[in-house]
Amino acid sequence: MSTTGRRVGRPRAQQRADSGLSAREELLTAAAELFTTRGYAATTTRAVADRAGMRQATMYHYVAGKEDLLAELLESTVTPSLALAGKLLADDATAAEDRLWELCRSDVALLCGGPYNLGALYVLPEVRAERFAGFHRVRDELKGAYGTLLAATRAGAALDEGELALRTDLVFGLIEGVILVRRSGPERPVAAFAAATADAALRIVGARPD
Template identity: 75%
Template sequence: MGTTTGRRVGRPRAVQRPESGLPAREELLAAAAELFTSRGYAATSTRAVAERAGMRQATMYHYFDGKEDLLAALLESTVTPSLVLARGLLADGRSLPAEARLWQLCRSDVELLCGGPHNLGSLYLLPETRAERFAGFSRMRGELKEAYGRLLAATESGGLLDGGELALRNDLVFGLIEGVILIHRSDPDRPVPAFASATADAALRVAGVREEDLPAVREAAGPLRRPAPGPARP
């Protein structure tokens, strides 16, 4: 028989995050983002999230009802800034051609999905996101996809497409943008700004923009817009 040390053997505690100065709710989201993307959603407990954030599990429940709440908030954070930008671009129809506005949205969306410390876009692939709790995220994502479609339809090439072809092109463009989460996961060290611009170029090619017109589109699009995150839709 082995000797006892008087210490209880059990599951190792999560390592606390370094002091960040974030409010408690944001600290919990940062901890959840780190653990969900590194350990996996199913393998992460609410206790582990609370400990990683440096607080007791009971305290966490003052801010979130559980893991689904944390996941929903993280998912919505990957859509809200792009949705705010898309609404602005749709309302700003006179200052920039539609091609440049679509390029801006594509580039910004890729930077949002790939530019953070954790690959939150990978959470889209979780089967849990099909649950009713994530209906708000699904609505937001649907509105964003519709905004892509409206910008695409306003382009010169989009205006020549019938409804079925336009819907297909929009599916392909939107799928390309969200597909960057897999590419980014396979090569996380790829410079995000260059990756985002190249992906925006590819999306506009799918939309029907001619190769020789892309330099003018990029120039018209100008610097990257970074809207402040707006409130999530109910």
């Protein structure tokens, strides 16, 4: 992202004509690129501000620092899937197998569909800090939704509590594990990859979509 010709120095509340993004969105985009290419620890706030086309001092009008950016990026990989999970849980007219498959497919498409592999940020040691409790809470809620849908399938209904928890862990681990597979094969078409992963998830459950 070139910074040539960009105005810097004053807080900006309006979208910029050159990118169509607000200042905060530009910072998030810059942080996503730098955190996933240079590494979180190696990226300074100055580097993020420069990439976004603003001075470092201006950046602090929008975010408190790197941790704010990382927290928001992490939550952006989970909250859309949690919203979809809520709709799928409420859809009693559709078979649980189909709803679980769709959640898996959509979740993988979200994790792999952006220009940067944000899921790779999950393994950062910094993410264990209390500042990221919001991300972990939303992620746990999403995992719980996976478990509820899994239990509602015909195969899941036959499992005892321990086996159900194990299958939920395996399915959720498979979905989040796509971040590693994507690293080794970023050229894979996202739609086909997402559907294949959803198929594999239901095989773990012992079910298949109707």
